[in-house]
Amino acid sequence: MTPTCNGTFSITDETEPWGRVICARGELDITAVPELRTHLGDALAAGARLLLLDFDAVTFIDSVSLAAIVAAERRMGPDGRLAIATGHPYVLLILEAGGLDDVIEVFSTRDEAEAALLE
């Protein structure tokens, strides 16, 4: 149930029965933002109501990437849910200090996030 992300830096899409998973690995900085935006846009275009960002292998997120994620969450509307799964302490700190843990649900693992989303 928990496919892992492969590669040094990558963003891949996975379509689960309950929704969409975007699996990223490496550092999400300004160079990765265009690709991240593309995947988020694809997920939204596909009409995903549940979107999980598996950032377990992500070690860094900059403000631009956060802005892209927040913008996606805003576009999903009130009946959509966007969650991030990450156990990386610095990524957690970035998310918390960025004030985004209010609108974006943050889970420590993908399993935990999936369980929460399928409730």
Added chain:
Amino acid sequence: MTAAVRRRRAIALTAALAAASSGAWAAAPGQGDKPAKAGMSATASTPVVAPKPAVAPKAAPALKAGPKRAAPKATAGPRVATPTPGVAGLTEPPSSQIEPPGQSEDKQPKADPSGLSGSNRPQGQQALAVSDAKQAGRSPKKATRLRTASPTATPATTTPTAQASATPTAAAPVIAPVTDPPTSASPPAQPDPVTRPARPGGRVTAPTSGPTAFGSDAAPLALTPSAAALTDSDAGSATRGPRAEQRPDAKPAAPRTITRTITRVLELVPPAVWLAIGALAVLGIILALATAVQTVRRRRLEAVRQALVADVGVLQSVLLPVLPGEIGGATLTAAYRPAEGLAAGGDFFDAFELYGGRTAVIVGDVAGHGREVVPLTAAVRYSLRAYLEAGLSPRAVLNVAGNVLAGQLAGRQVTVIVAIHDPKSGHLTYACAGHWPPLILGVPGTAVTACSSPPLGAGLPTGRRQTTVAMGPGSVACFFTDGLTDVVVPDGRLGLHGLRSEIEALGPDRSAQQILERVVAVSEGQPDDMAACVLVPLAPPAEAEPLRVDELEVDTAALAGSRVGRFLRSGGVEEADTAHVLEQARLVCERAGGAVVAVRTDGDGVTVRVTEPVTATLRLAARRADAEAVAA
């Protein structure tokens, strides 16, 4: 008369030369006539072979063989003898030539070539021309004489050989030398015998067989001599031809020859090479044009660049003011470093004095770079400054700004920190919107990041959190943008803790510029703009006790979640007290529409206080903005 003889001799000489060069005639000068006869008769006897010049080589060896042997004379002699009486007209020229052999060996060849040349019209002409050329080459005087003589001679010869040469047509100039003797026949003894027989022979044979005799006999004769003449002419042309050419050319001068050689060389150039030369020329022109265009463009770009530098300087002065060293009761330093080149980024800062000697600091980052963010950045900076000067607390400033600027930002997010330092209390109060809290050195404890407010422009309620810290002696507050924490270091990114370590390593006298330099020194790349402000209280109250107050403004919806509980716990509130605090807050919210939960940590420990939001107007503005944000 003598002149005529000389001419004749000259002609004979030239003929001899032509013959000698052939080798056939010169081989037996002593027995001259006989071999000559033999050759002639041989040629005469084989008239079929005669006309073809190609056979000449064949006849030539026969002739050569003749002279060598003595016997052939006898055989050759009778043959010739018979024709002469029998067919007088036919053998007339040979018979006439038979006579001279006895007299002089030289003259026979002389006479023969003349006859030869006459028979083989084109070749004979060539032979004559060659002889002319030879003489011209040897003695110009003779050559000129000959030239003059031959034209004059031709009319003279027309009468004697008119019948003979009239039909051959082209033979006229060729016969000239032969017929020349008649005019000068009398004086010299030697020429006479030669010429006399020729004359009568010419006269006698002329009407009937003159042309035919010449045609039949002379033609065979022409074979070998003509061949000789040909070879001679070839050799002569090879050696002397150029000389003859040079002379007339020498008169005009060198330039002509140069131009001629150039034109000849140019004629020799193959078309492929011409094409290549043309292509190279076109290429050269293109390259020259390209360099010219490049030069013009480079100059223009340089001018544009200088103009941009000036513009960027103006823009940066708008976003990044030059701060006086002291503002209110604090010393302030600020520094900025763009991510790359001239880019005026979204980072901005401001610092100014507020009423009561307080110092206000703003440090922010508009997401993105370049010109398009500059107007937004300016708008954000001056909006925040205006709210601060209006007397709002940092949290209220961000709350209002988040609502007011949402439309202008159009989805572009701005992270910002707003701070006020009060020198009397020594308290620093700050609020963040999606921004890193300041690093405050010399103060115990770390910032609580739980329930931080989101950035401006994110479409979310912001300005809910605020922190107050007492800055005692030796404390320093560092405000910065994420460009500092996001620099690339060997093991990833510098991060918040890494930055703190670097700032601490700088020592007590640390300025914003020093911090940036330090960060740049330890990093391998700076992907984002960097801005930093360092505030150092001028006269911190020595008696100020350690104080830290974290405030969170909540509403009913926020209380339903788990975030407020997390905030309380991270502030040091006991788990047992959390439920009570949450209940208190719920009550206040019901009454006032909102509540502020403040966790105070001082020498006495942790205390929590729940209050109503400060101003009604601010509350109304925040409510309206929040409602709009939720609706959006």
